[in-house]
Amino acid sequence: MSSAKSKQPATGGNDEAQERALIDRSTRMPVLFFFTSSAVWLVIAAALGLVSSIKLNVPDFMDWGAFLTYGRVYPAHMNALIYGWGIQAGIGAGLWIMARLCRVPLRNPVTLVVAGHFWNIGVTAGVLGILCGKSTSILWLEFPAFVWPILLISYAMITLWMIVMFRARRVGDVYISQWYLLAASFLFPWLYGTANLLIHVFPGSGVMAAAISSWFASGMIYLWFVPVGLGTTYYLIPKIVGRPVYSYNLAKAGFWALMIFGGWTGMQRFMGGPLPAWMPAMGSAATILILLPMLAVELNHHMTTKGNLGYIQYSPTLRFTVFGAWGFNLFILLSVALSFFSVGRYLQFTHAVTGLEMSALYGFFTMVMFGAFYFIAPRVTGCEWLTGGMIRFHFWFSAYGIITLVAFMIFGGMAQGTGIDRWDAAFEVSVARGWGYLVARSLGWGFILLSNLMFLFHTLLMSVRLGRRSSTEPTLISKLPDDAGAGISTGAAKA
Amino acid sequence: MSSKDPNLEKIDYEETTSVVDVHGSVRREKDEPRAGMEPVSHWVVFAGALVLMLGAGYLGAHNGGFDMDNTYAVRGYQAAPRPVGEGAAGAVQQLSPEVWLAKGKKVYNNCQACHNQAGVGVPGVFPPLVGSDWVTGSTERFAMALLKGLSGPIKVNGTPYNGVMPAWESLSDKEIAQVMSYVRNTWGNSGSLVTEAMVAAAREKHGGHVGAYTEALLLEVPEDAMLPGEAVDLENAETWPNLQK
Structure with a gap:
């Protein structure tokens, strides 16, 4: 590319815009591939989530054979959500943000799309394998054992190009989002490879396999979903608000705190279990220390957006992203609370754990990814989202769905957990106490499924360029008031 | 910047890279974000130190x-050890009244051939247990009949019966206590729970008797004669260990 020879940064508005457009175009194929396939997986995951949730209330619901029993549908749902939706959406957003911040076009989109196909084949085989009863029944690693090498290799093929882009960057300063995205590129192979090797290739005792899988699940959240999600919020929020991130040093402290403590979390899932006591204690202590990155990120976001959150009413990206940033705070606070023995002893084997996982995977990560979709898709396709009404529908059903889900699972967990704790009452009592809350869980999944059917439809329209062709106005959630102040109208127009 | 690369001129999506055609969303956006250099407040450092202390302390x-x-x-994490008799720390598993009755129901399998699963007996042949004073009243009379059996005519709920009931002294004190508790608290019957110690006392007192009891012999025992031993109150969990003392 000839422009690569001219090293001076583009400063003029049009030159810069054209450079951006070139970069966007180079990422179009892989980004759209990962976006659309992840949106499809999200609908599948939400549908499986709804079915598995209803089964907890009505056990003979969809009683069509072994492949639709709860023990298969629930892990299929979780794995579709994590590997089908979460990781693919994160890769799509991450590739684009990395290309933009390095100011280099993506050199090898075809390789990425090929790797993406292998990833999807792996996830499909894994989900079908679980439904056919070949699940390994190890937390978040339920895919049959032949799947993990496929996923690991295709992930490595994808992130290789992230690293290549980073090495070829044309900007001296490395921005915060790049740290996070680059770290996540290395962390997934480390976590996934270690867990699978220790469980499938060099199996030890069953107790240790449980400990490893809980370390893996927690590591996936703190060392993959959190870095990718925060990398995205650190890009989108200052970009739309149009102000620099408050403090570089604070961001750096937060990043390193997460990197140092994230890998020690997880074993508190087995507090009081048959592990040496220091292991769960270490997990709890590390989770408490995750408060450090949370405080740093929250303070940075807060000071960056201070007085500039008026756009949230109009900009879909800002609204989803800020919701996700709050979801992050809520998730960290909840997981710290559950890390204390005094709380965890009541909640560790209850619905509260589901609520906690969903606050991370959906309340935080997924909502941030929606923000990224709404920002990135118009840039790579060259058309605008079709209508604000569809975005509004998507936002409110998603927001109500996840709030219902998390709130009722936490309170349901309390009701259930205090029931389990009563040694003189039958176990059935604790199950009966959770029943009503599970109805709300099904309702939450229903909302989420509905909102994501709309989102999938909207994303597919974008990917075949059936959005609005107007290139002057972005699609906003609600119409700008006629007498809007200059600050708000320009801000929203940049969304 | 201008691109001379023909591949980039028209990739797909019917576009050129001409400035005029750059899509609006790209043209109108703000600069790429950068990090500011605001100093970190002392309060943040202080809050961070507090978190570190919390984690390390934990x-x-x-x-x-x-x-x-x-x-x-972790002390207090496991359910508190269940109160058991002195010197028997942990050796005896204490049961709640609910489980006690459930176990009694299993022992009742021995009885249901004659007295029926629903405790109604067989009309004219085997007497009912439902509403019968013999089982809901004096526990001593009930225990005597169970331990040694019954023979001869007997009036139950106003109806005369004449048959033979075998002795059940081969059952353990615990099993007899459980089945008595079950019969006294099922099918609408309601009576106090019978403990292992009470049955042991009954066996000690009446174990020497030879042959089955008759109605006349049972009537010699006062109708409110209860077996000695600490009682169990369903509402008061502190009395439940008495079931197995």
């Missing part, structure tokens, strides 16, 4: 001495 309190064999470092 680890210090719960690490169990980093002993690989110590799996329960």
Whole structure:
């Protein structure tokens, strides 16, 4: 590319815009591939989530054979959500943000799309394998054992190009989002490879396999979903608000705190279990220390957006992203609370754990990814989202769905957990106490499924360029008031 | 910047890279974000130190001495040890009244051939247990009949019966106590729970009797004669250990 020879940064508005457009175009194929396939997986995951949730209330619901029993549908749902939706959406957003911040076009989109196909084949085989009863029944690693090498290799093929882009960057300063995205590129192979090797290739005792899988699940959240999600919020929020991130040093402290403590979390899932006591204690202590990155990120976001959150009413990206940033705070606070023995002893084997996982995977990560979709898709396709009404529908059903889900699972967990704790009452009592809350869980999944059917439809329209062709106005959630102040109208127009 | 690369001129999506055609969303956006250099407030450092202390303190309190064999470092985490008799720490598993009655129901399998699963007996042949004073009233009379059996005419709920009931002294004190509790508290019957100690007392007092009891012999025992032993109150969990004392 000839422009690569001219090293001076583009400063003029049009030159810069054209450079951006070139970069966007180079990422179009892989980004759209990962976006659309992840949106499809999200609908599948939400549908499986709804079915598995209803089964907890009505056990003979969809009683069509072994492949639709709860023990298969629930892990299929979780794995579709994590590997089908979460990781693919994160890769799509991450590739684009990395290309933009390095100011280099993506050199090898075809390789990425090929790797993406292998990833999807792996996830499909894994989900079908679980439904056919070949699940390994190890937390978040339920895919049959032949799947993990496929996923690991295709992930490595994808992130290789992230690293290549980073090495070829044309900007001296490395921005915060790049740290996070680059770290996540290395962390997934480390976590996934270690867990699978220790469980499938060099199996030890069953107790240790449980400990490893809980370390893996927690590591996936703190060392993959959190870095990718925060990398995205650190890009989108200052970009739309149009102000620099408050403090570089604070961001750096937060990043390193997460990197140092994230890998020690997880074993508190087995507090009081048959592990040496220091292991769960270490997990709890590390989770408490995750408060450090949370405080740093929250303070940075807060000071960056201070007085500039008026756009949230109009900009879909800002609204989803800020919701996700709050979801992050809520998730960290909840997981710290559950890390204390005094709380965890009541909640560790209850619905509260589901609520906690969903606050991370959906309340935080997924909502941030929606923000990224709404920002990135118009840039790579060259058309605008079709209508604000569809975005509004998507936002409110998603927001109500996840709030219902998390709130009722936490309170349901309390009701259930205090029931389990009563040694003189039958176990059935604790199950009966959770029943009503599970109805709300099904309702939450229903909302989420509905909102994501709309989102999938909207994303597919974008990917075949059936959005609005107007290139002057972005699609906003609600119409700008006629007498809007200059600050708000320009801000929203940049969304 | 201008691109001379023909491949980039028209990739797909019917576009050129001409400036005029750059899509609006790209043209109108703000600069790429950058990091500001605001100093970190002392309060943030202070809050961070508090979090560190909290985490370290937690680890210090719960690490169990980093002993690989110590799996329960946390006092109060396990359910409190159940109150049992002195000197028998942990040896006897104490049962709640609910479980006590459920076990009694299993022992009742021995009885249901004659007295029926629903305790109604067989009209004219085997007497009912439902609403019968013999079982809901004096526990001593009930225990005597169970231990040694019955023979000859007997009036139950106003209806005369004449048959033979075998002795059940081969059952353990615990089993007899459980089945008595079950019969006294099922099918609408309601009576006090019978403990193992009460049955032991009955066996001591009446174990020497030879042959089955008759109605006349049972009537010699006062109708409110209850077996000695600490009672169990369904509402008061502190009395439940008495079931197995």
